[in-house]
Amino acid sequence: MHMADALISPAVGVTMWAASAGMIAHCSKKVKEDLDERKVPLMGVLGAFVFAAMMINFSIPATGSSGHIGGGMLLAILLGPHAAFLVIASVLVVQALFFADGGLLALGCNIFNLGFFPAFIAYPFLFKKIVGDIITPARLTVGATLAAIVSLQLGAFSVVLETLTSGITELPFTTFVLLMQPIHLAIGLVEGIMTAAVVSFVWKASPQIFEGPLTVAPSGGVPIRYMAVFLLLAALVTGGFLSWYASENPDGLEWSIAKVTGRGELDSAGGVHDFMAFIQEKTAFFPDYSFGTSESDAAAAPQDHEGKLGTSVSGIVGGLITLALAFLAGFVLKRSALRKS
Amino acid sequence: MAEIAGAFSDLSYLDYLSTKESRIHRLDPRAKLLVVMVFIACIVSFQRHSVSALIPYFFFPAVMIALAGIPLRYLLKKYLFLLPFAVLIGVFNPIFDHTPLLTIGPITISGGWVSFTSIIIRFTLTVLAAFILIAVTGFNGVCAALERFHVPKIFSVQLMMLYRYIFVLSGEAMRMVRARDMRSVGKKGTEINVYGSLVGHLLLRTWDRAQRVHMAMLSRGFNGEFYVKRPLVLKASDVAFTALWCSLFILFRFINLPVMVGHLILGAN
Numbered sequence: 001m002h003m004a005d006a007l008i009s010p011a012v013g014v015t016m017w018a019a020s021a022g023m024i025a026h027c028s029k030k031v032k033e034d035l036d037e038r039k040v041p042l043m044g045v046l047g048a049f050v051f052a053a054m055m056i057n058f059s060i061p062a063t064g065s066s067g068h069i070g071g072g073m074l075l076a077i078l079l080g081p082h083a084a085f086l087v088i089a090s091v092l093v094v095q096a097l098f099f100a101d102g103g104l105l106a107l108g109c110n111i112f113n114l115g116f117f118p119a120f121i122a123y124p125f126l127f128k129k130i131v132g133d134i135i136t137p138a139r140l141t142v143g144a145t146l147a148a149i150v151s152l153q154l155g156a157f158s159v160v161l162e163t164l165t166s167g168i169t170e171l172p173f174t175t176f177v178l179l180m181q182p183i184h185l186a187i188g189l190v191e192g193i194m195t196a197a198v199v200s201f202v203w204k205a206s207p208q209i210f211e212g213p214l215t216v217a218p219s220g221g222v223p224i225r226y227m228a229v230f231l232l233l234a235a236l237v238t239g240g241f242l243s244w245y246a247s248e249n250p251d252g253l254e255w256s257i258a259k260v261t262g263r264g265e266l267d268s269a270g271g272v273h274d275f276m277a278f279i280q281e282k283t284a285f286f287p288d289y290s291f292g293t294s295e296s297d298a299a300a301a302p303q304d305h306e307g308k309l310g311t312s313v314s315g316i317v318g319g320l321i322t323l324a325l326a327f328l329a330g331f332v333l334k335r336s337a338l339r340k341s
Numbered sequence: 342m343a344e345i346a347g348a349f350s351d352l353s354y355l356d357y358l359s360t361k362e363s364r365i366h367r368l369d370p371r372a373k374l375l376v377v378m379v380f381i382a383c384i385v386s387f388q389r390h391s392v393s394a395l396i397p398y399f400f401f402p403a404v405m406i407a408l409a410g411i412p413l414r415y416l417l418k419k420y421l422f423l424l425p426f427a428v429l430i431g432v433f434n435p436i437f438d439h440t441p442l443l444t445i446g447p448i449t450i451s452g453g454w455v456s457f458t459s460i461i462i463r464f465t466l467t468v469l470a471a472f473i474l475i476a477v478t479g480f481n482g483v484c485a486a487l488e489r490f491h492v493p494k495i496f497s498v499q500l501m502m503l504y505r506y507i508f509v510l511s512g513e514a515m516r517m518v519r520a521r522d523m524r525s526v527g528k529k530g531t532e533i534n535v536y537g538s539l540v541g542h543l544l545l546r547t548w549d550r551a552q553r554v555h556m557a558m559l560s561r562g563f564n565g566e567f568y569v570k571r572p573l574v575l576k577a578s579d580v581a582f583t584a585l586w587c588s589l590f591i592l593f594r595f596i597n598l599p600v601m602v603g604h605l606i607l608g609a610n
Contacts, residue, residue: 004426004427004430004464004467004468005381005384005385005463005464005467005468006385006427006430006431006460006461006463006464006467007430007460008385009385009386010382010385010386013382013385014382024492024493024496025493028493028494028495028496029493031495032495040495040498040499040502040555041502041551041554041555041558042548042551042552042555043499043502044498044499044501044502044503044505044506044551044554045502045503045506045510045547045550045551045554046547046551047499047502047503047506048502048503048504048505048506048507048509048510048511048547049506049510049543049544049547051507051510051511052507052510052511052513052514052543052547053514053540053543053544055511055514055515055518056514056517056518056531056536056539056540056543057518057531058531058533058536059531059532061533066531069540078544086495086496086499087499087503089496090496090499090500090503091503093500094480094500094503094504094507096471097471097474097475097480097483098351098352098355098475098480099351100419100420100423100468100471100472103381103467103468103471104377104378104381104467104470104471104474105378105381105382105385105467167389168389168456168459168460168463169430169431169433169434169460170433170434170436170437170438170453170456171433171437172437175433175437193533194533194536194537194540197533197534197536197537197540197541198536198537198540198541198544200537201537201538201540201541201542202541202544202545205541205545206545206548209548316393316445316603317599317602317603317606317607318393318396318597318598318599318600318601318602318603318604318605318606319392319393319396319599319603320599321599321602321603321606322396322397322399322598322599322602323396323399325400326396326397326399326400326403327399327403329400329403329404329407330402330403330404330406330407331407332407333403333404333407333408334406334407334410337363337407337408337410
């Protein structure tokens with residue numbers, strides 16, 4: 001579920017970074033306005049709790065495998081949407097930095113996928129609605145399970161959209177969706193069962209914990225409108241920037257345009273574009289370039305630089321040499337550092 | 342459980358690495374954070390069939406690892422542990438993209454394999470960059486940099502608090518799991534009701550701890566404001582470090598160095 005940097009484009013990464021940064025700013029303001037300063041240490045310690053809870057494995061019946069809790073929905077139930085969003089975001093920052101679980105540029109995507117849906121969709125519109133005014137253990141269980149499933153489904157779908165919009169993977173939309181959604185239905189079910197088990201235990205042992213977040217009115221509506229406007233603005237800004245950049249750099253053009261036009265067109269645009277590019281390479285690039293004839297090298301060089309075929313024989317030879325040089329640089333520097341100390 | 346316990350010892354080891362002394366460690370956290378972000382942004386901005394143009398970026402991890410004295414073997418172990426995930430996602434490209442893209446003598450390489458190679462290289466570079474950042478900056482350094490970049494204070498304090506208590510609470514969780522394992526006489530796995538009460542208890546303890554922490558903060562004069570004294574001063578070396586690397590990254594972005602080198606070599610033949 002955590003997206004890596006290797007599969008996203010800058011347009012998607014930056015847009016989602018802007019969206020998540022906006023959300024963090026909004027939630028920080030909200031938490032501060034609530035003046036519930038008791039929450040500050042609670043949020044920090046609960047973030048650490050999520051990591052600790054991941055060390056406790058739950059054996060999934062009849063499968064022989066085991067899983068651990070993700071914790072997003074649990075945090076939303078315990079802290080309410082705004083504080084929960086901040087805690088989930090902080091957990092993801094630590095995961096990205098220490099475990100490379102999700103990339104740094106993909107952090108915006110991950111915060112959005114794993115934070116926004118449980119805190120601002122599943123919690124106010126599902127969990128709160130199901131639990132209602134009179135809290136009962138049965139309602140808590142059903143609410144927590146359903147909310148966890150739905151937030152993971154939405155998150156997984158969001159991963160599909162972000163990945164395909166980035167255009168690094170060749171997976172067709174339907175295949176990707178058919179891979180992601182059922183897997184995350186299973187994961188969501190397990191997450192839901194675990195969340196429900198913890199929630200009902202805590203409800204029995206110490207019901208006052210739920211008094212805070214569940215008695216305060218949810219404010220799910222505002223962030224969504226805010227979010228939509230923010231996403232739109234961010235997409236416009238990055239799209240504008242990228243297409244400006246693209247006009248100077250032909251190879252960037254196709255991808256930036258494909259990226260901002262969205263999913264539907266991407267598939268066809270990608271196919272047609274690939275085909276055209278292939279024809280173009282076949283007709284223009286290959287005949288030009290033949291091994292060992294030095295006069296064609298000069299002609300091929302300018303096309304080579306950023307062409308669709310970043311790889312050519314020159315690229316491979318040069319790449320290996322560059323790689324060797326990089327290692328050599330590291331080795332020499334290390335040697336001189338050791339000698340100095 | 343064993344692997345997660347391993348992950349936590351990793352966490353403290355990375356933290357320990359960040360306390361070492363080197364020219365890179367002494368740099369301002371802001372400079373390092375900025376350089377790593379520009380590095381990643383440049384790499385992901387290449388189109389999906391780029392391979393050779395990405396290679397010059399290996400200079401950055403190579404130089405940083407050498408100058409900061411990060412144990413290469415440790416870093417590679419961490420990287421290899423993550424590699425299967427990248428392969429798993431990237432392997433769909435050769436399956437779905439059969440467009441022949443490259444012919445070297447009798448061998449024809451499809452676009453899928455080229456973009457697969459590109460994904461693996463991107464993954465290698467970005468993952469190394471993230472590990473290097475934390476190993477030479479430390480988590481509190483990153484938080485300080487974020488704060489100076491105007492990340493809301495509540496959020497940077499949240500990050501620092503979370504990090505401080507990870508070690509305490511993971512120790513507690515590990516003791517709980519060990520205690521349960523020793524009493525369950527070889528029975529593997531945690532059933533749902535046991536799971537609920539184990540994690541539930543951990544949660545209740547966490548809650549109590551948060552209350553004690555809050556009281557301790559109140560008794561030291563906490564009134565909802567945070568005062569962090571962190572004298573971050575940009576030195577000439579920080580500016581030089583940032584300017585040098587960023588301009589190199591941008592240069593690599595627009596000039597395919599390996600192809601030029603290749604032409605030089607092949608042309609000379």
